[in-house]
Amino acid sequence: MKQPHSVGVAFSIPFSLFFFIITLAAAAADISPGSTLKASNPNHTWTSPNTTFSLSFISDDGAAFFAAITYNGIPVWIAGASDPGGGASDSSASLQFLSDGNLRLVNGSSSSAVVWQSNTAGHGVSSAALHDSGNFVLRNATVSVWSTFDNPTDTILPSQNFTVNEVLRSGLYSFSLLSFGNLTLKWNNAILYWNLGLNSSFHSNLTSPNLVLQSIGALSLHDQSLSSPVAMVYSSDYAEGSDIIRFLKLENDGNLRIYSSVKGTRTSIVRWVAVKDQCQVFGYCGNMGICSYNDSKPICICPSMNFDPIDPKDSRKGCKRKMNIEDCPKNVTMLQLNHTEFLTYPPDIPSQIFFMSTSTSRLNCITSSPCIAATSLSDGTGRIYMKFPGFVSGYRSPTLPSTSFLKVCGPIILSPSVSSPRRSDWRLHARIVLVVVIGTAVGFILLEAGLWLWCRRRSSSPKFGGFPDQYAFVEYESSAPVQFSYKELQCATKGFKEKLGKGGGGLGAVYKGVIANGTVVAVKLLEGIEQGERQFKMEVATISSTHHLNLVRLIGFCSTGRHRLLVYEFMKGRSLDMFLFSSEEKSGKLLSWDCRFNIARGTARGIKYLHEECRDCIVHCDIKPENILLDENFNAKVSDFGLARLINPRNHRYRTLTSFRGNIGYLAPEWAANLPITSKADVYSYGIVLLEIVSGRRNFEFSWAYEEFERGNVMEIADARLVDDHKADMEQVMRAIQVSFWCIQGEPSKRPTMGRVVQMLEGIVEIEKPPAPKAVEEMSAIGTIVNGRNVERASSSLLRSEHKWSSDC
Numbered sequence: 071m072k073q074p075h076s077v078g079v080a081f082s083i084p085f086s087l088f089f090f091i092i093t094l095a096a097a098a099a100d101i102s103p104g105s106t107l108k109a110s111n112p113n114h115t116w117t118s119p120n121t122t123f124s125l126s127f128i129s130d131d132g133a134a135f136f137a138a139i140t141y142n143g144i145p146v147w148i149a150g151a152s153d154p155g156g157g158a159s160d161s162s163a164s165l166q167f168l169s170d171g172n173l174r175l176v177n178g179s180s181s182s183a184v185v186w187q188s189n190t191a192g193h194g195v196s197s198a199a200l201h202d203s204g205n206f207v208l209r210n211a212t213v214s215v216w217s218t219f220d221n222p223t224d225t226i227l228p229s230q231n232f233t234v235n236e237v238l239r240s241g242l243y244s245f246s247l248l249s250f251g252n253l254t255l256k257w258n259n260a261i262l263y264w265n266l267g268l269n270s271s272f273h274s275n276l277t278s279p280n281l282v283l284q285s286i287g288a289l290s291l292h293d294q295s296l297s298s299p300v301a302m303v304y305s306s307d308y309a310e311g312s313d314i315i316r317f318l319k320l321e322n323d324g325n326l327r328i329y330s331s332v333k334g335t336r337t338s339i340v341r342w343v344a345v346k347d348q349c350q351v352f353g354y355c356g357n358m359g360i361c362s363y364n365d366s367k368p369i370c371i372c373p374s375m376n377f378d379p380i381d382p383k384d385s386r387k388g389c390k391r392k393m394n395i396e397d398c399p400k401n402v403t404m405l406q407l408n409h410t411e412f413l414t415y416p417p418d419i420p421s422q423i424f425f426m427s428t429s430t431s432r433l434n435c436i437t438s439s440p441c442i443a444a445t446s447l448s449d450g451t452g453r454i455y456m457k458f459p460g461f462v463s464g465y466r467s468p469t470l471p472s473t474s475f476l477k478v479c480g481p482i483i484l485s486p487s488v489s490s491p492r493r494s495d496w497r498l499h500a501r502i503v504l505v506v507v508i509g510t511a512v513g514f515i516l517l518e519a520g521l522w523l524w525c526r527r528r529s530s531s532p533k534f535g536g537f538p539d540q541y542a543f544v545e546y547e548s549s550a551p552v553q554f555s556y557k558e559l560q561c562a563t564k565g566f567k568e569k570l571g572k573g574g575g576g577l578g579a580v581y582k583g584v585i586a587n588g589t590v591v592a593v594k595l596l597e598g599i600e601q602g603e604r605q606f607k608m609e610v611a612t613i614s615s616t617h618h619l620n621l622v623r624l625i626g627f628c629s630t631g632r633h634r635l636l637v638y639e640f641m642k643g644r645s646l647d648m649f650l651f652s653s654e655e656k657s658g659k660l661l662s663w664d665c666r667f668n669i670a671r672g673t674a675r676g677i678k679y680l681h682e683e684c685r686d687c688i689v690h691c692d693i694k695p696e697n698i699l700l701d702e703n704f705n706a707k708v709s710d711f712g713l714a715r716l717i718n719p720r721n722h723r724y725r726t727l728t729s730f731r732g733n734i735g736y737l738a739p740e741w742a743a744n745l746p747i748t749s750k751a752d753v754y755s756y757g758i759v760l761l762e763i764v765s766g767r768r769n770f771e772f773s774w775a776y777e778e779f780e781r782g783n784v785m786e787i788a789d790a791r792l793v794d795d796h797k798a799d800m801e802q803v804m805r806a807i808q809v810s811f812w813c814i815q816g817e818p819s820k821r822p823t824m825g826r827v828v829q830m831l832e833g834i835v836e837i838e839k840p841p842a843p844k845a846v847e848e849m850s851a852i853g854t855i856v857n858g859r860n861v862e863r864a865s866s867s868l869l870r871s872e873h874k875w876s877s878d879c
């Protein structure tokens with residue numbers, strides 16, 4: 071029961087090179103009742119007047135035949151494709167347009183072996199025609215009674231009207247349009263793994279929406295209640311080229327793509343894809359299968375040797391247990407899969423979500439008999455997905471912080487058997503090669519192409535994605551970061567092309583990059599690191615073991631020769647200083663008070679986690695707006711933590727002291743005063759940042775601010791633009807100002823801990839009136855005058871105190 075569009079290759083329409091289609095140039099007039107197409111005569115076709123489309127029998131293996139409408143040899147509609155048999159017929163099959171108006175596909179000569187039919191007998195159908203649009207229509211004297219556009223299979227052509235009553239299907243996957251205007255992809259009519267809704271600015275209820283693929287490459291939503299069609303999606307070659315036909319196809323890999331195909335070329339190029347990360351398509355690797363990447367190609371593996379592939383020739387069929395859990399009630403163990411998650415989408419989410427720690431989730435699952443697997447997201451939310459018997463779809467990537475557990479019977483077997491089955495479909499490989507060649511030729515300028523080719527050759531690093539076999543070995547310690555080679559990062563960033571910013575004050579530039587599974591990352595080139603590789607790796611391990619919603623996540627690192635790089639998750643919304651101090655009026659990006667308060671609270675929580683909650687406590691030493699990044703929802707994420715210990719102390723000292731002298735800055739007075747640095751130094755910096763968040767002004771004169779506060783002029787301190795708006799919660803503003811004065815107390819012991827700061831901000835504890843913070847000039851009198859020698863002393867005191875502090879923690 072194999073369909074001609076067999077294997078879903080992420081890049082190309084998998085049409086076979088073996089189609090026996092010869093498009094006859096004969097212009098087709100209307101097809102009259104009584105006409106028949108025979109599978110035994112592949113040259114016999116019904117074509118559209120200008121020969122763009124044709125209806126004929128196709129076959130890719132000479133055994134199963136399909137009656138299909140094709141364009142450039144690519145099937146765009148298949149008779150009976152949604153039926154259980156997929157429309158497969160034999161070599162003596164025929165497609166009959168009967169005199170009663172029925173269109174019927176039958177096997178052999180026996181009329182009883184009906185494979186598929188249009189059920190249009192008795193409607194007075196008198197003619198049939200394949201139009202230049204690709205629509206095959208059965209008409210009676212007045213109207214179209216039946217058409218392929220109204221009965222689509224897996225493809226939508228330009229000018230085709232896709233309504234809420236229609237559905238595209240491919241295997242277990244389906245694509246449909248909801249009456250709310252949402253585009254959705256579902257697995258098995260149940261699990262919704264992709265949803266694209268109308269922008270929230272369209273509040274009106276739709277009456278009868280329909281989706282149209284415009285020939286220039288936009289997928290637009292039409293409805294009576296919309297003043298004009300809304301473009302939901304644009305293909306990357308939007309409005310380009312002539313003689314191109316575009317089509318939207320749901321493929322059997324569960325992904326929806328827009329392709330462009332130039333007439334007569336027999337190739338098609340992907341111009342848009344719904345699920346960018348193929349491994350996030352639910353069920354792509356079958357039940358118990360785990361999706362992963364080998365270079366940029368998705369592959370399917372089994373969780374461990376306790377499992378066997380169901381079909382050794384097709385790894386996408388999933389895996390089965392060698393021994394069922396029911397057969398060994400006393401001998402169940404938990405297989406731990408690091409960097410792995412079991413996909414959980416609606417409607418599963420509410421019933422399967424729990425909040426607990428990773429180790430508790432493991433215990434809970436092993437002791438609860440219905441639980442078969444669990445995923446701890448480890449993203450700082452504390453979320454756990456529990457899986458009960460049913461379909462389990464896995465995704466493994468070094469960039470995922472998640473840890474998963476899977477119940478298995480008996481001892482865990484990790485090492486592979488001597489020989490394991492492998493996919494060896496040479497046609498598939500030929501297609502990939504073909505597509506890669508085309509892809510290269512099209513997109514890249516010469517230099518980039520060179521770099522890219524070089525990257526391809528080198529990127530089969532065994533550490534990243536490439537597995538020695540079909541099994542997901544427990545390769546990394548749960549929290550261990552991924553080690554990249556310098557070459558890999560050079561490739562990921564296209565030779566360090568796109569600079570994101572200067573980063574943590576001279577620590578080195580940050581570049582945008584894309585790693586193998588398509589994750590966008592920020593790559594930081596560290597300068598002046600003189601530590602040995604071992605120590606560097608230890609520090610990196612500490613940093614990457616800290617996961618919190620309000621901390622930027624470290625994905626990996628590179629330590630090759632003298633190069634030291636860190637790879638972070640990419641933040642869309644830039645850093646806080648851009649929003650606070652740039653001319654927001656111009657960019658229209660004035661942060662509202664709610665947003666600012668949320669950022670202040672998030673930042674405080676992030677720092678609190680660093681100080682109090684993570685395994686190896688960290689003093690940040692460099693809190694400032696540049697190191698507070700915002701994601702697309704304006705959630706604060708603290709970056710560059712843990713770097714203080716990495717940097718060459720000499721450089722660091724120089725840097726901090728210049729910034730100290732250059733402006734009042736974010737540094738606590740103890741830096742200049744040569745006193746031990748503790749977590750209270752971060753509290754001080756946070757206090758300054760908080761004052762800036764409230765006021766929207768940099769280099770704040772806080773003795774003036776305190777005077778205003780004493781006089782009760784809180785309005786004077788707060789950002790005038792917020793006050794004018796009357797939208798700010800003045801009680802919150804007051805609280806924030808008081809908290810910041812507590813934080814910037816000269817005496818470290820007077821400052822609250824970060825945990826206390828969070829409580830004060832949230833209004834959980836009463837805030838006493840803060841005493842006046844002393845100005846920095848007065849504070850520096852405590853220490854000695856800043857000069858070259860003291861710089862040295864300060865540097866050694868930093869290291870000492872930090873180490874002391876860490877061990878205290």
Ligand SMILES: *[C@@H]1O[C@H](CO)[C@@H](O)[C@H](O)[C@H]1NC(C)=O
Binds near residue numbers: 134135155
């Ligand atoms: C028609 O023939 C195909 C190919 O041999 C077979 O798979 C299918 O089951 C047959 N259908 C019917 C209705 O006999």
Ligand SMILES: *[C@@H]1O[C@H](CO)[C@@H](O)[C@H](O)[C@H]1NC(C)=O
Binds near residue numbers: 193211212
């Ligand atoms: C054509 O088909 C439509 C819909 O089935 C039907 O209502 C109409 O009566 C038919 N016209 C003729 C002439 O048979």
Ligand SMILES: *[C@@H]1O[C@H](CO)[C@@H](O)[C@H](O)[C@H]1NC(C)=O
Binds near residue numbers: 120122202203313
């Ligand atoms: C055939 O008709 C289609 C649809 O109208 C059009 O897009 C295409 O350019 C035409 N091809 C030729 C060769 O005229």
Ligand SMILES: *[C@@H]1O[C@H](CO)[C@@H](O)[C@H](O)[C@H]1NC(C)=O
Binds near residue numbers: 231233
């Ligand atoms: C598309 O379908 C909708 C709903 O059935 C209908 O209202 C609309 O007129 C159709 N548009 C075209 C161009 O056929």
Ligand SMILES: *[C@@H]1O[C@H](CO)[C@@H](O)[C@H](O)[C@H]1NC(C)=O
Binds near residue numbers: 267268
């Ligand atoms: C439609 O999409 C929007 C935006 O993605 C989403 O919030 C909403 O829940 C979706 N509605 C349905 C019924 O899925």
Ligand SMILES: *[C@@H]1O[C@H](CO)[C@@H](O)[C@H](O)[C@H]1NC(C)=O
Binds near residue numbers: 270271
């Ligand atoms: C919604 O659409 C409007 C107008 O098309 C656009 O200005 C706005 O940015 C969109 N909002 C989002 C969240 O995409």
Ligand SMILES: *[C@@H]1O[C@H](CO)[C@@H](O)[C@H](O)[C@H]1NC(C)=O
Binds near residue numbers: 273274
């Ligand atoms: C949209 O439909 C919902 C439920 O049918 C209704 O409550 C709501 O008032 C409608 N909104 C508009 C703007 O018509």
Ligand SMILES: *[C@@H]1O[C@H](CO)[C@@H](O)[C@H](O)[C@H]1NC(C)=O
Binds near residue numbers: 480481
């Ligand atoms: C558990 O499995 C191991 C290995 O298969 C076996 O040696 C042991 O006897 C089993 N224990 C029980 C209680 O079944």
Ligand SMILES: *[C@@H]1O[C@H](CO)[C@@H](O)[C@H](O)[C@H]1NC(C)=O
Binds near residue numbers: 369530536537538540
């Ligand atoms: C990964 O790709 C390489 C090169 O294409 C291949 O040799 C290797 O077998 C692949 N690994 C798996 C597990 O598919």
